[in-house]
Amino acid sequence: MFKEFIKKWRQYRYRFVPWISLNLKERSVREVKTGEHDKIIPDEQLVDSLLGILHALFDNEPSSRTTHHLNVSQHHEEAMSMDEMYELYKPRSFEDVRSLHMKNMEKLYDTTGFVIDRCPSQLIGGGRGVAVTRGKIPKHSLVALYPGTLYQPQDPILFQSINNPFIFRCIDGLLIDGNDSGLSKFIFKSCHGRERIGPFYTCDMSWLTDFPINPLGIGQYINNRSNDHPANVAYQEVDLGDSLQFHLRQYIPHAWYQSPGYSDYRCRTVALVSLRDISEDEELFSSYFTVVH
Numbered sequence: 001m002f003k004e005f006i007k008k009w010r011q012y013r014y015r016f017v018p019w020i021s022l023n024l025k026e027r028s029v030r031e032v033k034t035g036e037h038d039k040i041i042p043d044e045q046l047v048d049s050l051l052g053i054l055h056a057l058f059d060n061e062p063s064s065r066t067t068h069h070l071n072v073s074q075h076h077e078e079a080m081s082m083d084e085m086y087e088l089y090k091p092r093s094f095e096d097v098r099s100l101h102m103k104n105m106e107k108l109y110d111t112t113g114f115v116i117d118r119c120p121s122q123l124i125g126g127g128r129g130v131a132v133t134r135g136k137i138p139k140h141s142l143v144a145l146y147p148g149t150l151y152q153p154q155d156p157i158l159f160q161s162i163n164n165p166f167i168f169r170c171i172d173g174l175l176i177d178g179n180d181s182g183l184s185k186f187i188f189k190s191c192h193g194r195e196r197i198g199p200f201y202t203c204d205m206s207w208l209t210d211f212p213i214n215p216l217g218i219g220q221y222i223n224n225r226s227n228d229h230p231a232n233v234a235y236q237e238v239d240l241g242d243s244l245q246f247h248l249r250q251y252i253p254h255a256w257y258q259s260p261g262y263s264d265y266r267c268r269t270v271a272l273v274s275l276r277d278i279s280e281d282e283e284l285f286s287s288y289f290t291v292v293h
């Protein structure tokens with residue numbers, strides 16, 4: 001009986017195993033070998049595009065803020081009392097955030113030729129996704145950012161991860177919690193406040209709302225590819241080091257869970273890069289399936 005079973009298994013084994021591996025091969029896998037990176041475009045090109053967009057967003061700020069902020073970042077501080085400074089940089093009201101979001105969507109269109117936004121997904125049970133609402137995206141462009149709290153591999157994340165589909169794992173084990181509700185939201189807000197330097201914010205927390213002032217910060221809503229909807233964007237991890245000027249940090253939708261200290265400022269971000277030309281009204285899809293060897 002046992003010998004019969006072994007004989008049959010030997011016959012079938014070869015029939016099923018290639019079938020399974022064939023199916024796995026058909027997936028568009030994000031496959032990263034040890035010591036390798038999975039760059040779609042050079043990091044320098046990605047950072048240049050991002051900085052171009054952030055500079056454009058900064059132009060949309062009230063001129064009283066931009067002039068002063070630039071003076072501070074270039075160490076040409078003007079004599080201004082603390083009270084005056086706090087008045088100048090007082091937190092934006094909900095209405096201010098909403099109108100800046102609208103202005104920045106226009107600015108994104110002027111700078112890149114496209115606008116993306118959250119909208120109901122075409123996928124059954126897919127909840128909300130992200131689509132190109134205006135213009136078209138050329139191949140190999142920066143499309144979105146995956147926002148959220150940055151966790152080092154040793155940081156505790158158990159409670160935040162319960163029932164949380166928004167945790168992105170980078171190749172080196174760094175985690176990004178892009179959930180904009182519940183405990184994750186409280187933690188991001190807290191880190192955002194902690195990282196403030198005097199009146200200046202060093203990251204953006206409006207991605208937690210429906211009106212992100214950096215309109216790229218909605219990449220966590222991009223749905224997974226399916227057979228009918230192949231991936232048209234892919235993740236690319238990039239570290240923003242010294243290239244990120246102080247006055248542009250206010251648009252970065254990331255805060256470290258554990259403060260890195262001001263002297264050692266490094267910011268990981270995960271960008272979504274287009275794999276082909278994407279036209280207006282198309283939904284964006286990425287592959288969630290990553291194999292790290």
Ligand SMILES: C[S@@+](CC[C@H](N)C(=O)[O-])C[C@H]1O[C@@H](n2cnc3c(N)ncnc32)[C@H](O)[C@@H]1O
Pocket residue numbers: 121123124125126127128129165166220221222223224225226
């Ligand atoms: C990172 S979230 C994406 C945003 C999500 N659609 C929403 O509305 O909150 C991942 C979740 O989206 C849904 N999702 C993503 N890709 C999907 C797909 N191809 N088909 C069905 N649901 C999908 C699943 O519920 C998954 O847990």
